[in-house]
Amino acid sequence: MAITDSFTKWLLSYLSDNPWYEEGYKSSLTPDESFFQTLFMMSPYKETRHDYLHYVDWTSQDGKVKNSPNTLTMDDYDAMKNSGYLMARKFDMDVEKKVILKLSADNILLEKNVKS
Structure with missing residues (x-):
């Protein structure tokens, strides 16, 4: 912030x-x-307020109100990469490690909100 x-x-x-x-x-x-x-x-x-820095996916697939952003996976990779945002959240190594490794390899900045 x-x-x-x-x-x-x-x-x-x-x-x-x-x-x-x-x-x-x-x-x-x-x-x-x-x-x-x-x-x-x-x-x-x-x-x-301005939101210029973070790619965050708050969409609800089940129509319910969300109290936490979606965990990003490889399905979100292209949207993150093309978003123009400097950082993304939220990631979880237990859900999908591959997207974190791919972003790191591509030198894309990650928010230190990675659950290890």
Whole structure:
């Protein structure tokens, strides 16, 4: 995640003025997955977000709401390679190691979200 200086200043000011926010996350089950994201979407900067870096497949094959991106396999290789994105997520060595090795061999940047 990359954030601007102006958002950082807003965030620090918000946390200083609202100590309850940080306190509420101390016993949260997933603080790392929602702390900054929630603050960002509460901020006046929420319309400035950009997704220029990651290829992520959130499509649902069964019509159900997804709470996690699809694990990428060789079936996704061409779409990833042609997407123009710098990184991709999510990979799992237990699901398919071949796509990870192929991308590494092609010198394509991988997010360090590979489950080993």
